[in-house]
Amino acid sequence: MTVDPYTPHSGDRRYGVLHYDLAIDYRVTTNRLVGTATVRLRMQESAAHISFDLIGLKATKVRVTGDRAASFRQDDRRLKVIFGAERASGREITVSIDYTGAPGPRRTRWGLLGWEELEDGVIVASQPTGAPTWFPCNDIPSDKATYRLVFTADPEYTVISGGAATRSTQRGRTRWTFEQPVPTATYLMTVQIGQYDDDRVALGDTPGRLFHPRSLAARVRADFADLPAMMSAFVGAFGPYPYESYKVVVTPDALEIPLEAQGMAIFGANHIDGRGGSERLIAHELAHQWFGNSVGVARWQDIWLNEGYACYSEWLWSEAGGGATAHANAVEHHARLRALPHDLVLSDPGADDMFDDRVYKRGALTLHALRLTVGDELFFALTREWTSRFAGLAVTSDDFLGLVDELAGGQARELVRSWIDGRALPALP
Numbered sequence: 356m357t358v359d360p361y362t363p364h365s366g367d368r369r370y371g372v373l374h375y376d377l378a379i380d381y382r383v384t385t386n387r388l389v390g391t392a393t394v395r396l397r398m399q400e401s402a403a404h405i406s407f408d409l410i411g412l413k414a415t416k417v418r419v420t421g422d423r424a425a426s427f428r429q430d431d432r433r434l435k436v437i438f439g440a441e442r443a444s445g446r447e448i449t450v451s452i453d454y455t456g457a458p459g460p461r462r463t464r465w466g467l468l469g470w471e472e473l474e475d476g477v478i479v480a481s482q483p484t485g486a487p488t489w490f491p492c493n494d495i496p497s498d499k500a501t502y503r504l505v506f507t508a509d510p511e512y513t514v515i516s517g518g519a520a521t522r523s524t525q526r527g528r529t530r531w532t533f534e535q536p537v538p539t540a541t542y543l544m545t546v547q548i549g550q551y552d553d554d555r556v557a558l559g560d561t562p563g564r565l566f567h568p569r570s571l572a573a574r575v576r577a578d579f580a581d582l583p584a585m586m587s588a589f590v591g592a593f594g595p596y597p598y599e600s601y602k603v604v605v606t607p608d609a610l611e612i613p614l615e616a617q618g619m620a621i622f623g624a625n626h627i628d629g630r631g632g633s634e635r636l637i638a639h640e641l642a643h644q645w646f647g648n649s650v651g652v653a654r655w656q657d658i659w660l661n662e663g664y665a666c667y668s669e670w671l672w673s674e675a676g677g678g679a680t681a682h683a684n685a686v687e688h689h690a691r692l693r694a695l696p697h698d699l700v701l702s703d704p705g706a707d708d709m710f711d712d713r714v715y716k717r718g719a720l721t722l723h724a725l726r727l728t729v730g731d732e733l734f735f736a737l738t739r740e741w742t743s744r745f746a747g748l749a750v751t752s753d754d755f756l757g758l759v760d761e762l763a764g765g766q767a768r769e770l771v772r773s774w775i776d777g778r779a780l781p782a783l784p
Contacts, residue, residue, distance in 0.1 A: 357497075357654075358495060359495050359496065359497075359654050359655055360654070360656070360706075361483070361654070361655040361656060361705075361706040361709065362483060362484050362494075362495070362655065362706070364432055365408055365484050365487075365494040365495055366408065366493050366494055366495030366498065367405050367406045367407070367493055368399060368400070369398065369399055369400045369402045369405050370396045370397060370398050370399055370400075370402075370405050370448075370493065371396060371397050371399055371493070371498050371500075372394055372395070372396045372492070372493050372498055372500040373395045373396060373397060373447070373500055373501070374394070374395045374500055374501045374502070374503075375392060375393075375394055375490070375492065375500055375501075375502045375503070375544075376392070376393040376394075376395075376502075376503045377390065377391075377392050377393075377490050377502065377503070377504045377505070377506075378390060378391045378392075378393075378505045379489075379490075379504070379505070379506050379507070379546075380507040380508075381477075381506065381507070381508050381548070382508075382509065383475075383476065383477070383508065383509055383512055383548060384509070385457075386457045386458065386459075386472055387455075387456075387457060388412065388455065388456060388457070388458050388489070389454075389455045390412075390453070390454050390455070390489075390490065391451060391452065391453050391454075392451070392452045392454070392490050392491050392492075393449065393450070393451045393452075394407070394449070394450045394451075394452070394491070394492075395447065395448075395449050396447070396448055396449075396450065396493075397445065397446070397447050397448075398442050398443065398444050398445060398446045398447075398448065399444060400444050401441055401442065401443050401444045402438075402441065402442060403437065403438055403440075403441045403442075404435055404436060404437040404438060405435075405436050405450075406433045406434065406435050406436070407433065407434045407436070407450075407452065407487075407491040407492060407493065408432065408433060408434075408484075408486070408487035408491065408492055408493065408494040409429065409432075409433070409434045409452075409454065409487050409490075409491040409492075410431070410432055410461050410469070410487040410488050411456060411457075411458060411459055411461065411488055412454045412455065412456035412458060412488070412489075413429070413454060413455055413456050414427060414429050414434050414452055414453065414454045414491070415453045415454060415455060416452075416453040417434070417436055417450065417451070417452050417453075418450070418451040419436065419438065419439075419448060419449070419450050419451075420448065420449040420450075420451075422438055422439045422440075423439070424438075424439025424440075425437060425438055425439055432487075434452065434491055436450055452491050454491060458470040458488055458489050459471070459472070459488065460485065460488060461484070461485060461487075461488055463484060463485075464706065464707060465483070465710065466611075468480065468481060468482070468483075468484055468485030468488070469481055469484075469485030469486065469487070469488030469489065470485070470488040470489045473549065473606060473607065473608045474607065474608055475549065475550060475607065476512065476547070476548045476549030476550065476606070476607075477546065477547065477548040477549075478547055478606055478608075478610070478621065479545040479546050479547065479616075480545075480610075480614050480621070481541070481542040481543075481544070481545065482542045482543075482614065483496070483542055483655055484542070485542065486541035486542050486544060487541075489546070490544075492541045493541070494541045494542070495541075496540045496541075496542065496651055496652055496653065496654070496655065496749060497653040497654065497749040498540070498541070499538035499539055499540050499651065499747065499748075499749060500538060500539065501535060501536050501537070501538060501539070502517075502518070502533070502534075502535040502539060502544060503532070503533070503534055503535070504516055504518075504531075504532070504533040504535070504544075504546070505530060505531070505532050505533075506530070506531045506532075506533070506546060507525075507528050507529065507530045507531075508528065508529055508531070508548060509528065509529070510524065510527065510528060510529045511550060512529075512548050512549060512550060513548070513549060513550065513551040513553070513566065514529075514531040514546060514547075514548050515546065515547040515548075515551070515566055515602060515604055515619070516531070516533040516535075516544070516545060516546050516547070516619075517533065517535050517539070517543070517544070517545065517598075517602070517616060517617035517618040517619055518533045518534045518535035518536070518537075518599075518617075518618065519533065519534045519599065519600075520532065520533050535617060537597070537598060537617070537649075537747060538747040538748075539617045539648075540617075540648075540651050540749070543615070543616050543617040543648055543651075544616070544617065545616040545617075545619065545621075547566070547604045547606070547619075547621060549566075549568070549604075549606065549607065550568070551566040551567060551568065551604070552566070552567055552568070552569050552572060553565070553566055554567070554572075554575070554576065556579070556582060556583065557583065558582060558583050558586040558587075558596075558601055559583065559586055559587055559590065559596075560596075561586060561596045561598075561599075561600060561601055562599075562600045562601075563582065563583075563586075563600065563601045563602070563603070564600065564601075564602045564603070565579055565603050565605070566602065566603065566604045566605065567604075567605040567627075568605070568606075568607040568624070570607075571605055571607070571624060571627055573629060574627045574628060574629035575605050575627055577629045577630070577631070578627050578628070578629060578630075578631055578632075578633060578634075578637070579603065579637065581631075581634065581637075581676070582603075582637065582641070584675075584676075585637065585638055585641060585672055586601070586641065588671070588672060588675040589641060589642060589645070589668065589671075589672075592668075592671060592735055592738065592739075593642075593645045593646075593738055593739060593742050594645070594738075594739040594742045594743055596644065596645075597644060597645060597648070597649035597742070597746055597747075598617070598618040598644060598649075599618070600618060601618060601619070601620075601641070601644065602618060602619045602620075603619070603620050603621075603622065604619065604620070604621045604622070605621075605622045605623070605624065605626075605627055606621065606622070606623050606624060607624055608623060608624060609623045609624055609625035610622065610623025610625065610626070611623075613626055613633075613636050613639075613640050614640070615640050615643035615644070615647060615648060616648075617648050618644065618648075620637075620640035620641065620643070622636070622637075622640075634672075634676075635669045635672075635673075638668055638669045638671075638672040639665045639666065639668060639669050640665075641668075642664060642665045642668030642669075643661065643665050645664070645742045646660065646661050646664035646665055646668075646742075647660075647661030647662075647664075647665065649742060649746050649747060650741060650742055650745045650746060650748065650750055651748070651749050651750070652749060652750060652751070653749035653750060653751050654751065655706070655709055656702065656703045656704070656709070657702065657750070657751050657752045658704075658709050658710075658714060659701045659702065659704075659714050659717070659718035659721070659752075659775065660718070660750065660752065660755060662714055662715040662718055663701075663714075663715065663717070663718020663719050663721055663722055664718070664719075664722065664738075665715075666715040666716060666718060666719035667681070667718070667719035667722045667723065669684075669719075670684040670685065670719065670723075681723060681726075682723070682727075685719070685720055685723040685783060686783070688716045688719070688720065689720055689780070689783055691716070692713060692716055692717060692720070692780055693780055695713060697778050697779055697780055698778060699711065699713050699714070699717075699778065700775075700776065700777070700778055701714060701717050701718060701721065701774065701775040701776075702752045702775040702776050717774065717780070720774070720783070721771060721774035721775060722734075723783070724770060724771075724774060724781070724783055724784055725737075725759065725763075725767060725770065725771055727783065727784040728763075728766075728767055728770055728784050729763045729767055733762065733763055736762070737758060737759065737762045737763060740758060740762065741755065741758055744758070752775060755771070756768050756771060756772060759771055770784070
């Protein structure tokens with residue numbers, strides 16, 4: 356495990372997290388959070404101290420199991436935990452951190468990230484470095500862990516997170532418990548809080564939930580009417596859906612873009628028009644459950660693996676639904692890319708450009724070029740092997756190239772390499 360060069364001030368390579376147990380009490384009206392994070396980790400190197408990312412919140416107490424001499428220090432970005440004695444590589448340690456404050460987003464080169472208050476509720480949008488705005492963590496995408504989240508809030512609010520949920524009431528407040536047994540990157544953990552209605556929808560074998568303000572009910576039901584068919588098409592193309600449920604949250608506020616979380620997608624009220632205007636975005640966010648969430652990137656420079664497949668899924672859904680074919684979309688977007696600067700390397704676009712639309716579209720074109728080269732049967736077999744073999748793991752471009760080489764041969768591998776490692780835009784096969 357290494358610190359990511361795109362986010363050099365995040366994460367600590369000296370350990371890997373096995374499990375986060377988060378207990379959070381939050382008051383919406385005052386934006387006051389009190390939490391305890393109990394983190395079970397394994398040392399990757401021998402070290403006398405480790406650091407957690409924590410931003411805008413104050414640690415009040417830190418305990419290390421079996422180490423009464425442990426201490427801590429905190430600055431604007433990091434919580435440093437100092438052991439009483441050096442801990443050996445391979446040793447498992449449990450660290451408990453009490454913390455409190457008024458959470459808010461952090462300013463980054465990609466805009467405001469993390470915990471953000473809505474008019475009446477909360478949205479958490481963490482990609483890539485927003486998770487430390489609501490819990491102490493090792494905030495690098497390669498460090499996936501399991502989670503338990505116990506979240507207490509005012510009874511008039513619904514709290515939504517990934518994984519199986521239970522609810523109870525104590526002393527006039529509602530306690531929500533979420534279990535996430537699937538390895539999850541920190542940026543994909545989320546809580547969404549609001550006064551939401553809840554529609555249940557069957558997505559084949561997967562239970563679906565649509566959370567939305569009551570005033571948007573008709574528009575939400577119209578816009579997500581094709582979600583069962585979309586799920587069926589993607590399961591056929593990509594393999595089994597990787598989680599036990601799929602949740603969609605539509606906030607009452609406008610959002611700049613939709614976003615994915617583990618087993619979830621979040622849309623703003625502005626994305627829902629009741630006429631299917633965001634069908635492409637709905638497909639994109641659903642596809643991220645396979646590409647980005649289940650099979651995640653180990654380093655941000657390989658984000659084309661997430662966004663290329665999610666963008667290509669938009670074209671696949673258009674094709675499956677009787678709209679423009681994937682090839683027609685590819686030809687159109689290839690022509691558009693030809694007119695743009697060719698100064699970006701897909702496999703390493705740089706931190707400033709990793710969310711550039713050219714990463715999304717050239718990533719999708721890379722996959723279409725591979726499909727044209729090897730044929731539909733092998734392309735989709737390779738895609739299903741990708742989602743199966745690397746489920747729950749963090750991958751790199753080299754992993755994808757290796758799978759292409761294994762299943763389709765060296766010529767196909769070099770074709771993919773020409774699309775991701777060069778600046779010039781190749782012609783479609």
